[in-house]
Amino acid sequence: MPNFTLQMDDLELTMYLGVHDFEKQTAQRVIISATIETQIDSYNDHGFYDYDDLARFVRDFNGEHIETQEELVERIHGFIMSSDKVVSAIVHSRKPDVYPDAEGVGLVYGQAPISHGRAPHVVQLDNLAIDMHLGIHAHEKATAQRVLVSATIVTQIDSYEDRGFYDYDDLVDFIRDLSGSSIETQEELLVRVHEFIMSSSKVSDAIVHTRKPDIYDDAKSIGIVYGALPFPYQQTKLGARQAGSGFERRKAA
Structure with missing residues (x-):
């Protein structure tokens, strides 16, 4: 079966992410990227990994509160790995505005x-x-x-x-x-x-x-x-x- 590497680059969220009071009170930008190794029988008839599902899952965090980036990346990683088409995955979250x-x-x-x-x-x-x-x-x-x-x-x-x-x-x-x-x-x-x-x-x-x-x-x-x-x-x-x-x-x- 052929292997493909899927790359999602810098999907931007606005959410409450952090343990500090100002992070719980004010939403901030969070950038999500993922590198996903897939193995599929065929890329015809929707046999491929559908990244639309991943994008929807990540977008659902908009407006949500999570205390740590550790929890956020583990939840996204768990969703990706739940697909039988995925061999491995790396998830990267980033706060671009937290430090001036x-x-x-x-x-x-x-x-x-x-x-x-x-x-x-x-x-x-x-x-x-x-x-x-x-x-x-x-x-x-x-x-x-x-x-x-x-x-x-x-x-x-x-x-x-x-x-x-x-x-x-x-x-x-x-x-x-x-x-x-x-x-x-x-x-x-x-x-x-x-x-x-x-x-x-x-x-x-x-x-x-x-x-x-x-x-x-x-x-x-x-x-x-x-x-x-x-x-x-x-x-x-x-x-x-x-x-x-x-x-x-x-x-x-």
């Missing part, structure tokens, strides 16, 4: 290998921007520059209830606290952020990616990646931040 200084924070489910009987959740922080003195040159020590920090974090949790999940707010606060500081190399910055992430008992693996987007006029950025994952690392892309939706975003310190 980052392009988004999200959860990936179905990508990391299963361990201890449960598939890990993968937290993805995309391009959190800070201004700091980073570099060995005199002009880098004298003038602060933008530095973008991304992280891919494999978590192993028993439950996403009662705040049993990995709290990425703590990571964001740690990185923001580096604003205005002076560090000579990206290597040192990477190690410090990576050590903070790995200090959590909920984390098994992590990669941290730093970039200097303004250092060269003729290049988008120059950066370094540090750490290891149990699957191939896909670096976050640099892109213009999407316009807001009126969501009362968490304020940068």
Whole structure:
């Protein structure tokens, strides 16, 4: 039987997603993507995987409240895997508006290998921007520059209830606290952020990616990646931040 890979890219919802009061009171944009490996007898006579059913299932979350991205991605993943045409699936949710200084924070489910009987959740922080003195040159020590920090974090949790999940707010606060500081190399910055992430008992693996987007006029950025994952690392892309939706975003310190 032939195998096909179906890709749903960035289906946008407006829903109440989060444990904080402002997230329960104000709906925010949530972006859902899925990669689905299918195996079918024939693509004739509706023998294929019908992605319309998936789109309808995801759209039904509009206006709903769920406390964690972990629960959201597991529910969507469970729906996808209920089809006998599906071999495997990866679901990615993302909040693009929750932090004004980052392009988004999200959860990936179905990508990391299963361990201890449960598939890990993968937290993805995309391009959190800070201004700091980073570099060995005199002009880098004298003038602060933008530095973008991304992280891919494999978590192993028993439950996403009662705040049993990995709290990425703590990571964001740690990185923001580096604003205005002076560090000579990206290597040192990477190690410090990576050590903070790995200090959590909920984390098994992590990669941290730093970039200097303004250092060269003729290049988008120059950066370094540090750490290891149990699957191939896909670096976050640099892109213009999407316009807001009126969501009362968490304020940068």
